Amino acid sequence: MGRAGAALEIVASDGECRALAKRFGFLGLQGFAARVTVDLQLGGQVVVEGRLRGKIVQACVLSLEPVTQELDDTFRIVFKKDLAEERDPESGEAVLNAQADAPEPLAGNMLDVGEIVAEQLSLAAEPYPRRAGVKLEDILPKPRGGHRRDAPGQQRHPFAGLAALRDKPRRGR
Numbered sequence: 001m002g003r004a005g006a007a008l009e010i011v012a013s014d015g016e017c018r019a020l021a022k023r024f025g026f027l028g029l030q031g032f033a034a035r036v037t038v039d040l041q042l043g044g045q046v047v048v049e050g051r052l053r054g055k056i057v058q059a060c061v062l063s064l065e066p067v068t069q070e071l072d073d074t075f076r077i078v079f080k081k082d083l084a085e086e087r088d089p090e091s092g093e094a095v096l097n098a099q100a101d102a103p104e105p106l107a108g109n110m111l112d113v114g115e116i117v118a119e120q121l122s123l124a125a126e127p128y129p130r131r132a133g134v135k136l137e138d139i140l141p142k143p144r145g146g147h148r149r150d151a152p153g154q155q156r157h158p159f160a161g162l163a164a165l166r167d168k169p170r171r172g173r
Contacts, residue, residue, distance in 0.1 A: 005039035028057035060131040067129040079106035
Protein backbone atom coordinates (compact mmCIF):
# COMPACT_ATOMS: atom_id res chain seq x y z
CA MET A 1 0.00 0.00 0.00
CA GLY A 2 1.38 3.38 -0.93
CA ARG A 3 0.98 6.64 0.95
CA ALA A 4 -2.28 7.25 -0.94
CA GLY A 5 -3.90 4.17 0.63
CA ALA A 6 -5.89 1.50 -1.12
CA ALA A 7 -9.46 0.76 -2.10
CA LEU A 8 -10.59 -2.85 -2.28
CA GLU A 9 -13.71 -4.54 -3.59
CA ILE A 10 -14.18 -7.97 -2.00
CA VAL A 11 -16.77 -10.38 -3.40
CA ALA A 12 -17.00 -13.77 -1.71
CA SER A 13 -17.31 -16.82 -3.96
CA ASP A 14 -19.91 -19.51 -3.23
CA GLY A 15 -17.22 -21.62 -1.56
CA GLU A 16 -16.05 -18.70 0.58
CA CYS A 17 -19.67 -17.96 1.57
CA ARG A 18 -20.12 -21.60 2.64
CA ALA A 19 -16.86 -21.49 4.63
CA LEU A 20 -17.84 -18.24 6.38
CA ALA A 21 -21.32 -19.58 7.14
CA LYS A 22 -19.81 -22.70 8.69
CA ARG A 23 -17.25 -20.67 10.67
CA PHE A 24 -19.90 -18.40 12.22
CA GLY A 25 -22.69 -20.97 12.59
CA PHE A 26 -25.00 -19.50 9.94
CA LEU A 27 -27.36 -21.69 7.95
CA GLY A 28 -26.30 -19.77 4.86
CA LEU A 29 -24.60 -16.68 3.50
CA GLN A 30 -25.55 -15.33 0.09
CA GLY A 31 -24.18 -12.54 -2.07
CA PHE A 32 -21.60 -11.35 0.46
CA ALA A 33 -19.47 -8.41 -0.67
CA ALA A 34 -17.52 -5.58 0.91
CA ARG A 35 -16.04 -2.31 -0.27
CA VAL A 36 -13.06 -1.32 1.89
CA THR A 37 -10.60 1.57 1.98
CA VAL A 38 -7.31 1.48 3.85
CA ASP A 39 -5.65 4.82 4.56
CA LEU A 40 -2.33 5.62 6.20
CA GLN A 41 -2.56 8.76 8.35
CA LEU A 42 -0.06 10.96 10.12
CA GLY A 43 1.23 9.51 13.35
CA GLY A 44 1.35 5.97 11.97
CA GLN A 45 -2.35 5.25 12.21
CA VAL A 46 -4.03 3.06 9.63
CA VAL A 47 -7.77 3.56 9.12
CA VAL A 48 -9.81 0.73 7.64
CA GLU A 49 -13.34 1.72 6.61
CA GLY A 50 -15.87 -0.34 4.76
CA ARG A 51 -19.38 -1.36 3.93
CA LEU A 52 -20.67 -4.95 4.01
CA ARG A 53 -23.61 -6.26 2.03
CA GLY A 54 -25.18 -9.67 1.74
CA LYS A 55 -27.82 -11.98 3.14
CA ILE A 56 -27.36 -14.09 6.27
CA VAL A 57 -29.61 -17.05 7.07
CA GLN A 58 -29.58 -18.13 10.73
CA ALA A 59 -31.65 -20.45 12.91
CA CYS A 60 -34.34 -18.80 15.06
CA VAL A 61 -33.30 -19.06 18.72
CA LEU A 62 -36.79 -20.27 19.63
CA SER A 63 -38.09 -22.42 16.78
CA LEU A 64 -34.82 -23.20 14.90
CA GLU A 65 -36.59 -22.17 11.68
CA PRO A 66 -34.53 -20.16 9.16
CA VAL A 67 -34.40 -16.39 9.69
CA THR A 68 -33.01 -14.17 6.95
CA GLN A 69 -31.17 -10.93 7.69
CA GLU A 70 -30.38 -8.48 4.91
CA LEU A 71 -26.95 -7.11 5.66
CA ASP A 72 -25.94 -3.52 4.88
CA ASP A 73 -23.49 -2.37 7.52
CA THR A 74 -20.58 0.07 7.73
CA PHE A 75 -17.51 -0.10 9.93
CA ARG A 76 -14.42 1.94 10.80
CA ILE A 77 -11.37 0.59 12.61
CA VAL A 78 -8.22 2.53 13.48
CA PHE A 79 -4.96 0.65 13.93
CA LYS A 80 -1.72 2.02 15.34
CA LYS A 81 1.75 0.56 15.57
CA ASP A 82 3.66 0.45 18.81
CA LEU A 83 0.82 1.11 21.24
CA ALA A 84 3.02 -0.33 23.98
CA GLU A 85 5.39 2.64 23.55
CA GLU A 86 2.82 5.04 24.97
CA ARG A 87 4.14 5.58 28.49
CA ASP A 88 3.36 7.86 31.39
CA PRO A 89 6.09 10.54 31.41
CA GLU A 90 6.41 10.54 35.22
CA SER A 91 6.28 6.83 36.09
CA GLY A 92 7.39 5.30 32.79
CA GLU A 93 4.54 2.78 32.99
CA ALA A 94 2.53 1.78 29.93
CA VAL A 95 -0.68 3.77 29.50
CA LEU A 96 -3.75 1.87 28.35
CA ASN A 97 -6.44 3.88 26.63
CA ALA A 98 -9.92 2.57 27.50
CA GLN A 99 -11.79 4.90 25.15
CA ALA A 100 -14.23 3.33 22.73
CA ASP A 101 -12.42 4.91 19.78
CA ALA A 102 -8.92 3.94 20.93
CA PRO A 103 -6.83 2.41 18.15
CA GLU A 104 -6.32 -1.31 17.79
CA PRO A 105 -2.71 -2.52 18.02
CA LEU A 106 -0.99 -3.14 14.69
CA ALA A 107 1.69 -5.82 14.87
CA GLY A 108 4.11 -5.81 11.97
CA ASN A 109 3.52 -4.20 8.59
CA MET A 110 0.61 -6.34 7.38
CA LEU A 111 -3.16 -6.10 7.72
CA ASP A 112 -5.38 -9.03 6.75
CA VAL A 113 -8.27 -7.08 5.25
CA GLY A 114 -10.16 -10.30 4.47
CA GLU A 115 -10.06 -11.31 8.13
CA ILE A 116 -11.15 -7.81 9.19
CA VAL A 117 -14.16 -8.09 6.86
CA ALA A 118 -14.97 -11.59 8.17
CA GLU A 119 -14.87 -10.33 11.78
CA GLN A 120 -17.15 -7.42 10.88
CA LEU A 121 -19.57 -9.90 9.28
CA SER A 122 -19.79 -11.83 12.55
CA LEU A 123 -20.38 -8.58 14.48
CA ALA A 124 -23.10 -7.41 12.06
CA ALA A 125 -25.07 -10.66 12.36
CA GLU A 126 -28.06 -10.64 14.72
CA PRO A 127 -26.82 -12.42 17.89
CA TYR A 128 -30.28 -13.82 18.77
CA PRO A 129 -32.26 -14.12 15.55
CA ARG A 130 -35.98 -14.59 16.08
CA ARG A 131 -38.56 -15.39 13.45
CA ALA A 132 -41.33 -12.79 13.29
CA GLY A 133 -44.38 -13.73 15.34
CA VAL A 134 -42.71 -16.57 17.29
CA LYS A 135 -43.13 -16.29 21.07
CA LEU A 136 -41.53 -18.31 23.84
CA GLU A 137 -45.01 -19.40 24.99
CA ASP A 138 -45.55 -21.02 21.58
CA ILE A 139 -42.44 -23.16 21.97
CA LEU A 140 -42.69 -24.28 25.62
CA PRO A 141 -44.69 -27.44 26.36
CA LYS A 142 -48.16 -26.87 27.77
CA PRO A 143 -48.52 -27.46 31.55
CA ARG A 144 -49.88 -30.83 32.63
CA GLY A 145 -49.72 -33.17 35.62
CA GLY A 146 -48.10 -31.37 38.57
CA HIS A 147 -48.52 -28.02 36.83
CA ARG A 148 -52.31 -27.86 36.91
CA ARG A 149 -54.07 -24.57 37.14
CA ASP A 150 -55.48 -23.60 40.54
CA ALA A 151 -57.68 -20.78 39.31
CA PRO A 152 -58.56 -19.47 35.87
CA GLY A 153 -55.58 -17.54 34.48
CA GLN A 154 -53.26 -18.57 37.33
CA GLN A 155 -50.67 -21.37 37.15
CA ARG A 156 -49.60 -23.37 40.20
CA HIS A 157 -45.93 -23.07 41.10
CA PRO A 158 -44.01 -26.24 40.09
CA PHE A 159 -42.51 -26.60 43.60
CA ALA A 160 -45.80 -26.12 45.46
CA GLY A 161 -45.87 -29.84 46.35
CA LEU A 162 -42.42 -29.61 47.98
CA ALA A 163 -43.47 -26.57 49.99
CA ALA A 164 -46.42 -28.57 51.35
CA LEU A 165 -44.04 -31.37 52.46
CA ARG A 166 -41.80 -28.85 54.22
CA ASP A 167 -44.72 -27.70 56.38
CA LYS A 168 -45.73 -31.24 57.49
CA PRO A 169 -44.49 -32.47 60.90
CA ARG A 170 -41.72 -35.08 60.60
CA ARG A 171 -42.06 -38.53 62.10
CA GLY A 172 -39.27 -39.96 64.23
CA ARG A 173 -37.30 -36.74 64.54
